[in-house]
Amino acid sequence: MSFKVVAQCPVTGARAGELVTSHGVVRTPVFMPVGTQATVKAMAPFELKAIGAQIILGNTYHLFLRPGEDLVEKAGGLHRFMNWDRPILTDSGGFQVFSLAELRTLSDDGVVFRSHLDGKRHLMTPERAVAIQEKLGSDIAMCFDECVKYPSSYEYSMEAMKRTIRWARRCREAHGRQDQLLFGIVQGSVFEDQRLMCAEALMEMDFPGYSIGGLSVGESHQEMYRILDCLKGVLPQQKPRYLMGVGHPSNLMEGISRGVDMFDCVLPTRNGRNGTVFTSRGKLNVKNLSLAEDFTPLDPECSCYACRNFSRAYIRHLYKAGEILAMRLCTWHNLHFLVSLVEGARRAIIEGTFPEYKERFLRVFEGDSADG
Template sequence: MSHFSFELKKECQDTKARVGVFNTPHGIVETPRFMPVGTLANVKGITPDHLAQAQAHMVLSNTYHLHLQPGEGIVKKAGGLHRFMAWDGPILTDSGGFQVFSLSEMRKIREEGVVFRSPKDGRLIDMTPERSIQIQNDLGADVIMAFDECPPGDAGRDVVEAATARTYRWLKRCVAAHKRDDQALFGIVQGGIFLDLRAKAAAELVDLDLPGYAIGGVSVGESPENIRKVVQHTAPLLPKEKIRYLMGVGTYREMAQAIASGIDVFDCVIPTRLGRHGAALVQGDRWNLKNAQFREDFQPLDETCPCYTCQNFTRAYLHHLIKAKEMLAYMLLSLHNVTELIQFTVRIRESILGDRFVEDFGDWLEPEPSEKTNSC
């Protein structure tokens, strides 16, 4: 694993927030940083050049989806994911565990792995930890994720405890199956909302001395308060000298609070999903560009945003494209939304380096107003 290292550059004096650099065979990832999701070897509607301009240091693809289409064999013959999708920066592949376990009516969990029926063609697929790692070895991403069992957010303790224990057993099988030293295998801390299970899982994973660690099983139905508690409790239990990844999170407030707990990188489908529905992220708020109020609004979406969309087009033009159902609208909005979240983490990085994190981002460190109301 000499290809990978995490350098801790600065720590916040008031929180557990930190600045670091994650070194990979395809370049560095400056942290904290939002990572765009490119499930099928593309970030929907955004070219690799525009991703680079948006300062997307690392992008994600998904093992489950790429196994179904086009198949890891095709990607391997193409020279690996980097060549296949024309992206020469770092790539992370999720194991597909979340997607497999979301097929609740189409899969059967066993100790050996999970058998599920392909939603594409109906064929039976036997996904084991070894198979997930072999697929990811063939895909060739810089970072690969262990195959885990992700229980739903409302699962009871017995279910979560069993899933967490199985995740650890599967992780050890993933470690044994992993064949490439130019790929970093990350383990995933499960445990639901049960903090003692999270602590036990974290301790077991740390003993394996992996190059990086993820917190999974959040944003699967829990309340914002429970997500925050899990992250605040779990992140400090992971090694300070290793990169920490919070899976499936991508709002301003969630990221700011997680960074304050010591998390380094994030991913979420929110920015491109909103873009495909005509919505823009602006300073943490969601704007529906279909609304008539934008018809004669000739300002950029965000004057402070460096993205191609904001530098060249107005709200009125985007409104027009959406009303006309032009494909360009969804591409421009997706590009802006991805840039918006990346720039948010870039600004946080700069604020930590300048000892201004709490001063500059204190509002985002507070719970949602609705949470405060509900707790009274």
Template sequence: MTATHRLPFRIDAVDPWSGARATTLTTLHGAVETPIFMPVATQAILRHVDTTVATELGYQVLLANTYHLLLRPGTEVLQAFGGIHPFMKWERSVLTDSGGFQIFSLPNHVSLSEERARFRSYVDGAWIDLSPERSIEVQRTIGSDIMMVLDHCVSSTSDLATTRKALELTTRWAKRSLDARADSPQAIFGIVQGGCFPELRKESAEQIVALGFDGYALGGLAVGETKAEREDTTELAAKLLPATQPRYLMGVGTPSDLLEAVRRGMDMFDCIIPTALASQGVCFTSRGKLDLRRGVYRLQETPIDPLCPCSTCSRFSRAYVSHLVKTKEPVAAQLVSVHNLTFYRRLMARMREAILSGTFRELYSKEAELLDSDDVDYPPVGPRKERE
């Protein structure tokens, strides 16, 4: 299996210690360097900030959602604007999720058959049919660079029979999605399901890879399993996917999850965390996670992260941003989002740099514990070691 003509793919370096990869793929909108984090712009907007921020921070891919865009603004609007890029003023790549995750996450609003999923619209209550063909048709109208097949995701704690049934439907829908892509120049990724059952992941990977996609995603993780189960499944599944194509871990994760998944050979990631936690005033820093709702920041003049070059940290103190968080000013979420998106972007760039320069093991040893720590047990006044 090799890189496809729709998505040229190059491996820039592989870390000998871990198998972590630095790669470059080329979409219709340019080069994408991995490992990469793709901020979530579900409704063609990042939460709290517009696409200018993503451009300034150097993000190369945004993730949008087929199901949500189908309901609002609707395909006729996207068609009128010539797709999502001109609509949201974003010149780089877009990956669209297929709506498969909403079959899982909106269980009270769906009926499922071999043919299609049926949802009730949260906008006007109308019934919406989403088949593999319809999902791809909408993704073609959206004009994303990378489309995803419609899949059937179940909870990672589902039993073996339920998980097997879902992965078998996922394979049949993957074939229909691929056929529906037809002559579109857009790339399409297959999705491997199978929960935390190694034999089912293997089965799913074999079936999906045999269909021949431009890249492969792991679905059905970060939906109820433990961190250890997620890491074991990721490690196993990465080995089941072709080395010469991109590997995308869907819906993951925290900075610590990203480090662990890159270590296990995954290339692409998306998650709502950096902007979703910003709504609560939670920030990621080079010394772990801070919760600005806590009183300990009330008088702190230092920025959220003294090592961060973002526009929030270069201007404002923890005390001030914490004050805005507590008074529930919308601009607080904006300031923290800019910071968190800067943190994620820099973390991925550092990982790529370390893989290219052969120092990923050093980076991993230094960061693994720090990224996982938070401020609950101690006041954040210095590196953890100095305080213990």
């Protein structure tokens, strides 16, 4: 298992790389669809392959609660359990645990929390988060970290960041699965000195990859970009960089231009279920009355299954009729849109045209209205 940068934009620092895992090579930059409960909502594995998904996510917190890591291990691991033979990344469950502030008690040992399913109490420690992910058998696992809400005071963020470092060290010591990569997570909210302190401490532990957590939690886009700029020249060049929970198209372009290799987000599937799609000219609400007699594709420039076969008017009709196919088609389109956008960025980096690719996309996407 290894990572190498095969091309880099001399203007922006955007990278094209190859991440070798036990279930195949991931060509970066890459967008990773989120399969929280061992399934990407509304999508079958063969459909994900059809849109070009190289790697997907599973959620440690949810799979721990249901069906349990022991059952998944008995099934032969997460890949066999969900019939996905390409790489899988599992997060540590830290974000989910800490989003349940009213249901958990935090200490240096770990987190005692109540299940959102049945109220049962559980203790999640760094060692247990690692053990669960080893049983799940993902190709890439995450350290257990503390993700603070935004805004956060400087003092509380500092405390959480230092705890994240201590937990990362315990995760590193507990991790023993040789066919699984373990990534450290850089925390520190919007405070540059804390981000740098955390990054330096994690690099001393020499993780195979580094995640940037605690962004896209309410801060402005400019604050996010400032933190990415801060870390751009610090994180190791020959290690993959993963920006967690970010999936807005503009954020993807800006993240890639700041040297980020990997992204994930529930946004495309959640928006798809709610009737909002990304197009080359911005967002489009498929439920709008103005589309009732619009027989053009969701995005005339898109080649996905939904755009090749159905009109805006038809998909709007499906939503109004309460048909499940509406959510499936919009989810399919959104995932295809983001996967293709990032694939295009990779090609542009290799061809030496990334600045033009980024400028052209953002000018059209942010400048026009798909509803208009």
